Amino acid sequence: METKANYVLVGAFTLAGLLGILAFLLWFARVELDRQFATYEIEFDSVSGLGRASEVRFGGLLVGQVTDLALAPEQTGAIRVVVQVQADTPVRRDSIARIEALGVTGVSYVEIEAGSPDTPLLSAAPGEPLPRIVAGPSTLQSLTRSAPELLDEALSVMQRLDTLLDEANRDRIVRILDNTERASAALADTLDELSGTAEAITGVTAEARRFNDTWDDLADGLLRLSDRAETTMARIDTLAETAGETMRSGSDTLQAAQDLLAETDRYMAEEASAASTALQQMLDELRAEISALGPEARRMIETLASAGDAAGARLDEVAELLQSAMDAAVRLGPAIGTTEREIAALSGSARDLVARAERLVDEDLAPMLSDLRGTGRAMDDLVSTLGPDIASATESAARLAGSAEALVTGAADGLTAAQDAMRSLETAMQRGEAAFASADRTFSETARIVEEEIAPLISDVRGTASGLESAIGTVSAELPGIGADLRRASQAAATAFETLAATVARSGTALDGFTAEALPGYARLAREARALVGNLDRMVGRMDRDPARFLLDDRAPAYRR
Incomplete structure (x- = not known):
């Protein structure tokens, strides 16, 4: 059995393990050595x-x-x-x-x-x-520094609110709300009345249409009156020409009668010795008749001349009147405001014309006609007396009488036409007056509706629009600040959630370890604490019941004998 150990190999493995552990720690800690x-x-x-x-x-x-x-x-x-x-x-x-x-x-x-x-x-x-x-x-820090000021401002605002919401102001607010409610009810009534106003305006429109129809009828009547007036003027011109011709014929007849009288005087002067007593008597009668005829003829000529002058003056007046009527008819379109006065003046002029025409017929034409009839009878007597010698004078007098009768007939027809025209004009004036009265009533009703109903409604609408405009301006001015506050709040919330997520991610492992190891220990600690509390409770109870036995001992003392 070998007892020598290879220390070099053991040291190499130890160093390699230490380096590996160090590298693992660096990797785990995400240490970047090359970071600047x-x-x-x-x-x-x-x-x-x-x-x-x-x-x-x-x-x-x-x-x-x-x-x-x-x-x-x-x-x-x-x-x-x-x-x-x-x-x-x-x-x-x-x-x-x-x-x-x-x-x-x-x-x-x-x-x-x-x-x-x-x-x-x-x-x-x-x-x-x-x-x-x-x-x-x-x-x-800003909030901390501003907190006292904010609290002071909040207290001041609360005091102001308390002052604002006192009993008197509450009563005022109640009255304001009541007034607002009444104003709303009045506005509803006004809107209801507005429908009636619309109906009234519809009626006004119908009246205006009827006025336009009446005005068209009046214009047509004036056009017809203008045509008839032109016809009457033409007839009056013809009558004037006929009167002129009659005057010229009367002058020729008077000249022929004067020539005849001169010739008769010459004949009587030269042939007086040869004429018989009967002829002398006849000549005397003839002179008497001629002498009587001369003043009558002069009066007739003067009467015809005055009648011609009067007829010319009346014709001039009729022409001026008709020209005024035509001018008034032309001015009816652009000058509606002055039409009533012009029609009244035209009606007065027409009435004056009719009165003058009646006076002309009664005062001038009737005596002239009676004079002409007397002259005709005198001429008939003269013709029957003179016989064939004055046949030409009789024929001239007959032509003069015919011309005078034609003149009178034409004048009567002209006056009849003028009277018809005046009646038509008066009817048209009456229609115009009725139309103007209807238009006046319509305009008065429209003005009353506008002043009494629409004007207050418009003022209320303007006040409401002003309030809405000010409210919209205030909201528009505050919208940027509100949007900025919302953006800052959303950014702060997003940052908070990101931080919370990062914190949860970093503490996930620690929380798992805490849950697996520490929480059971805390549970055991809680159970032991409960047991300790129970023991302490029991001990306190024993001390409370018998403190001497608890402090000394519960065993009985033993005495030695």
Whole structure:
């Protein structure tokens, strides 16, 4: 049996085992020997919850750890924290470091913000050993510092709310709610009345259609009146021409009668000696008749002249009146506002024209006609007296009488046509007045509806729209802040869940071991503790019942004799 041991082989196996264990530990710990790190320093006012080996995160990503914590050498009360992060971490000059709490566990870590992409990377200042990152207040520190102010503000708000919600203000709020309810009911009534307003507007539209129909009828009547007026003007022109011809014929007849009288005077002067007594008597009678006929003829001529002048003046007035009617008919379209006054003036002018025509017939034409009839009778007597010598004068007088009768007949027809035209115009005016009255009532009703019903409704709608606009503006102004708060809350929740998941993943093995080994021990400890508590309870009970026996002994003393 060999008793020498091979120590070299044993030592080699031992070294190999140690190296293997070391390599396994390095692999298990995920140690990277070739990793490059960058070191920075940060000065915080407070580092509560932070320690060596605490995590350093860049935008939520784990990039390093805290390597040292110490008071600042300047003795300003600040705490200098040295962190070591990966070399490729883009820490820039405007990056800010904060101490944040990780999830719901409360573990503190250093959070570095990325900064602006166009800002250069952070480097050490001259005379400083390490680059320094600007420290910023953490959310927890901000809340801690702002907590007293927030509490004061909350107390102030509560006091204001208490003051606001006193008995008087509560009564006011109740009244406001009652007023709001009444306003809502009034708005509902207004909406109901709006349907009635719509029906009224429909009626107004129907009235407007009827007004348009009446206006069309009035326009047609005015057109017909214009046509008849033109016809009447043509007939009056013809009547004027006939009157002129009659006047010329009367002048010729008067000249022939004067020539005849001169010839008769000459004959009587030259042949007086040869004429008989009977002829002298006849000539005397003839002179008397001619002398009587001369003034009558002059009066007839003057009457015809005055009648011609009056007829010309009446014709001028009729022409002016018809021209005014035509102008008024033309202005009816664009000048609706002045149509009523023009129609009233036209109606007055038409009535004046009818009155003047009646006066002309009663005062001028009737005496002229009676004078013409008297002249005709005198001429008949003269013709019967003179015989064949004055046949031509009789024929001329007959033509004159026929012309005068034709003139009178034409004037009567013209006046009849003018009266018919005036009646048509008056009927059209009455229809226009009725249409204007209907339109006036329609417009008055529409104005009343607009002023009494639609105007308050429009004001209420404007007030509601203004309130909605202000509310929408307020909500729109607050939406960005609300969205930012929601984004920050979601980011914090996501970070918390990620941290919780990482913590659970890291502590899974430990939890399994704790569950397998420690929990049974704790269970046994709990059972033993319960037994101990029971024993203590019993002991206390015994002490309470008989403290002397418990302290001394429960055995009876033995005395020696």
